[in-house]
Amino acid sequence: MTDPKRAHPIIVKSAIPKNREELLKWNGWGYKDSKFEIKLTDDGPEIYFSGKRYPIGEVSLPHFLEWAQDILDVDLTKKPKETRGIPSEDQYQKPNITTEILYKISSLGIPYSIKVLDRVIRAHGQSLHEIYSLQNSNLERIPDVVVWPSCHEEVTRIVELAHFENIVVIPFGGGTAVSGAVECPAEETRPIVALDTSQMNRILWIDRENLVACCESGIVGQDLERELGKLGYTTGHEPDSYEFSSLGGWVATRASGMKKNVYGNIEDLLVQVKIVTAKGVLQKNCQVPRMSCGPDFNHIVLGSEGSLGVITEVVIKIRPLPKCKKYGSIVFPAFELGIKYMREVARRKWQPASIRLMDNDQFKFGLILKPKPNRFESLVDGFKKFYVTKLKGFEPDHMCVMTLLFEGEDSDVSANEKKLYGLAKEFGGFSAGEKNGERGYMLTFVIAYIRDLALLYNVVAESFETSVPWDRAASLVRNVKHVVSEECRAIGITHFLINCRVTQTYDAGCVIYFYLGFNHGRIAEDPVVIHSRLETRAREEILACGGSISHHHGVGKLRKKWYQRSVSDVGVGLYLAAKRELDPKNIFATNNLVQSKL
Structure with a gap:
């Protein structure tokens, strides 16, 4: 019997089709119609971002070309490097799966495919290693078959078949992981099934009184928020x-969002989760806000990265839409002052929905994405520059910018603005306006597209993040930049960037998000190997400074060599004990977190 407090299931029209290649890049980030392009104009070459999906779409970005030349020694007006086309059936090994097994999958009534493109698309996430391999060579191993279950019950049948036949199952969601989590282990000899959850995207019910919703696990963020x-x-x-x-x-x-200060991280939002394991379904038997009933098994599922089972349904907290949403920004004379300000805001628990601080290099990088101004805007920009550098005395090579997002009741937003802007003065900062804050916030969604352009011009780049106690934040940033710079010089890399921003704050610390890239045009060694060497050096320094191996990107395969140092031998043993209990045949052989041969 349906609970009258709960709405009936909502059939969601997904923004991403089942055949992802129709809309999304199969070998890069995001939409096919969204990318940086060079156009020839009467005034010379200019760079644009194509399409209208983002605020900077179809406008000239006059500072981009000069920045690329100065910082990375890249002439974007030259012909880009060619990449491999859509893979053909003969480019990869034929499916390692018998006709008998395919017949059994077919008998379940669940759509499946053994086409190469379907298999390749679900064999990778968005790490540098994966995208570079797609554009220049082959992935080492791809799934043998892709299946598209449409509900929890169909996932249960697939997992039961896989357990009986000793077939590997790797869950595939949005394909955005930057940890190598969905890569197929190259040494795996058993057949591999990629279980694509994209067709499990319904909102099953909404409980308006208790403010929770039950959704299938394959629903994409933008679809969930739209509905x-x-x-x-x-x-x-x-x-x-x-x-x-x-x-x-x-x-x-164990993801985190930009507005976690108001709404929480995923572990704060999660009420209940249903996961299909090789031993059966793991879930709580009652839906309550909290219970003292031994260890919380939600936290075994959180961060499990596909290694214990398939998440099928999630009960998540929801909130009424905020009545007021307002952006803001603050300019500080130096990055260290901005960090001290953020620490004081966290101490007083004044954080708005989002508060992020860009260092000087990232601030300058943001300026290259400003559109070409008209005459009036040029005058305004000139006045702003005069005010900041001449009247306020800020040095262009040291100043940094913070972006803010306020959400809530009108009166609460107004009061929070007044407190934050007032406090900023004590740390040498001043308000830089709502427009700059909105622009800085929205550019987050565009930055990932730059990596794809860079790869065409012998530049490899990747992001990595960490969480760190407040008293070590500034020194961690300095040390990481120093060791990366030293390592680049030792290798012979002359043009590189290493910049960062503080993205989230907590009572006891903050999150620092780095961008690392370099021009490998004059380096003979594999650029991905070099980048891994640089990132390894950076992560070793992060650990030495008291930082974590990850705040929200997860461990996957790329960071599992640091997993034991992070959780101890006993912690690894505890994880493996859960793995043996829930997956005795290791059919969820992702090899994430640890090498999970049992």
Whole structure:
């Protein structure tokens, strides 16, 4: 019998089709119609961002070309490097799966495919290693078959078949992981099934009184927010990847969103999760806000990265849409002062929905994405520059910018603005306006597209993040930049960038998000190997400074060599004990977190 407090299931029209290649790049980030392009004009070459999906769409970005030349020694007006086309059937090994097994899958009534393109698309996430391999060579191993279950019951049947036949299952959600989590282990000899959850995207019910919703795990962030918004609600969970990442993926990686200060991280939003394991279904038997009933098994599922089972349904908290939403920004004379300000805001618990601080290099990088101004805007920009550098005395090579997002009741937003802007003065900062804050916030969704352009011009780049106690934040940033710079010089890299921003704050610390890239045109060694060497050096320094191996990207395969140092030998043993209990045949052989041969 249906609970009258709960709405009936909502059939969601997904923003991403089942055949992802129709809309999304099969070998890069995001939409096919969204990319940086060079156009020849009467005034010479200019760079544009194509399409109208983002605020900077179809406008000239006059500073981009000069920045690329100065910082990375790249002439974007030259012909880009050619990349491999869509893979043909003969480019990869034929499916390692028998006709008998395919017949059994077919008998379940679940759609499947053994086409190469379907298999390749679900064999990778968005790490540098994966995208570079797609554009220049082959992936080492791809799934042998892709299946598209449409509900929890169909996932149960697939997992039961896989367990009986000793077939590997790797869950695939939005495909946005940057940890190598969905890569197929190259040494795996058993057949591999990629279980694509994209067709499990319904909102099963909404409980308006208790403010929770039950959704299937394959629903994509933008679809979830759109449908909830129609009813006057939001989850408030907005990771950088929310256009493409799935709810199940958020749980599997212990994700964090840009507005976590108001709405919480995924572990704060999660009420209940249903996961299909090789031993059966794991879930709580009652839906309550909290219970003292031994260890919370939700936290075994959170961060499990596909290694214990398939997440099928999630009960998540929702909130009424905020009545007021307002952006803001603050300029500080130095990055260290900005960090001290953020620490004081966190101490007083004044954080708005989002508060992020860009260092000087990232601030300058943001300026290259400003559109070409008209005459009036040029005058305004000139006055702003005069005011900041001459009247305020800020040095262009040291100043940094903070972006703010306020959400809530009108009176609460107004009061929070007054407190934050007033406090900023004590740290040498001043308000830089709402427009700059909105622009800085929205550019987050565009930055990932730059990596694809860079790869065409012998530049490899990747992001990595960490969480760190407040008293070590500034020194960690200095040390990481120093060791990366020293390592680049030792290798012979002359043009590189290493910049960062502080993206989230807590009572006891903050999150620092780095961008690392370099021109490898004059380096003979594999650029991905070199980048891995640089990132390894950076992560070793992060650990030495008291930082974590990850705040929200997860471990996957790329960071598992640091997993034991992070959780101890006993912690690894505890994880493996859960793995043996829930997956005795190791059919979820992702090899994430640890090498999981049991």
